[in-house]
Amino acid sequence: AQSVTQPDIHITVSEGASLELRCNYSYGATPYLFWYVQSPGQGLQLLLKYFSGDTLVQGIKGFEAEFKRSQSSFNLRKPSVHWSDAAEYFCAVVPSGGYQKVTFGIGTKLQVIP
Amino acid sequence: DAMVIQNPRYQVTQFGKPVTLSCSQTLNHNVMYWYQQKSSQAPKLLFHYYDKDFNNEADTPDNFQSRRPNTSFCFLDIRSPGLGDAAMYLCATSRDRQAREQYFGPGTRLTVT
Numbered sequence: 770a771q772s773v774t775q776p777d778i779h780i781t782v783s784e785g786a787s788l789e790l791r792c793n794y795s796y797g798a799t800p801y802l803f804w805y806v807q808s809p810g811q812g813l814q815l816l817l818k819y820f821s822g823d824t825l826v827q828g829i830k831g832f833e834a835e836f837k838r839s840q841s842s843f844n845l846r847k848p849s850v851h852w853s854d855a856a857e858y859f860c861a862v863v864p865s866g867g868y869q870k871v872t873f874g875i876g877t878k879l880q881v882i883p
Numbered sequence: 884d885a886m887v888i889q890n891p892r893y894q895v896t897q898f899g900k901p902v903t904l905s906c907s908q909t910l911n912h913n914v915m916y917w918y919q920q921k922s923s924q925a926p927k928l929l930f931h932y933y934d935k936d937f938n939n940e941a942d943t944p945d946n947f948q949s950r951r952p953n954t955s956f957c958f959l960d961i962r963s964p965g966l967g968d969a970a971m972y973l974c975a976t977s978r979d980r981q982a983r984e985q986y987f988g989p990g991t992r993l994t995v996t
Contacts, residue, residue: 801983812887812973812987813926820983859925868933868980870940873925 771796773862775874782850783882790845790877792860802843803861804834807876813859819843830854855881886910887988889974895994896964904959904991906974914980915957917949918973920990926973932957933980961993969995 772795782788794800801820805813817828824836834845843860860874887908896902906915914933918926930939932951946968948960961968971992975985 803984805987810990810992812889812989813975813985814987815984818984863981863983866981870928871985875925876923878923 771800771862771864771872773860773872773874775858775860775877777877778875779878779880781880781882784852785849788845788847788850788854788879790858790860790879792843792845792874794841794843794860794862796841796862796864798865799836799838800865801863802834802836803863803871804828804832804843804845805859805861805873806830807857807859809856816845816858850879850881852881852883855879887974887976887986889972889988889991891991892989893992893994895996896961897996898966899963902961902964902993904961904972904974904993906957906959906988907955908974908976908986908988909955910976910978910986911954912976912978912986913954914977915951916975916977916985917947917957917959918975920971920973922970929959964993964995966995969993 774793803818804816807813816832817826819826819836857876857878859876862872890905916931917929920926929943950958971990973990974988977985
């Protein structure tokens, strides 16, 4: 069965430090990959997406993610975290082709300390 | 700006009292989704509409119903809310059924007393 794993439930980083949030998936073929961010009490906002092509994708708010087929991973990175980045981050996967349901990871809650 | 709007943002209802949550979109997308999200959990898909075609998830309780009177609007009806139905309800849209990108509304926080 398809699955998405975000191994870190909670991460704390200092403001200005770099950030990497991990995401691994289990699918037969390369799916479509997404990262969403959810601020407290808000809906989900799309940060970036990967469909094909260049494996390093740029998103909004200074985020980027790298697709690594050999590791079935799609990790989210930011070189310097701002206090406003404190939120919950969801990795999401959709198998390619036809109608397919989105599978979300359990989420990683990011805390930023001054 | 094109967007997904949910009303109300906060809803309090009594145990067993029917409640309706509303979602509208200006994106003119064909697909509309309803998700339930409980605290510190991933969103869980309840059902979706592809145009007027309703698609229920197998594990969605019968207590949850939905209506889509036109392209722009979609409603979530909870016929007899229980305490376990307290959650954030998220509406989302996508241009097509391949769900390559979903656009989410801000959510409705439902409290059941």
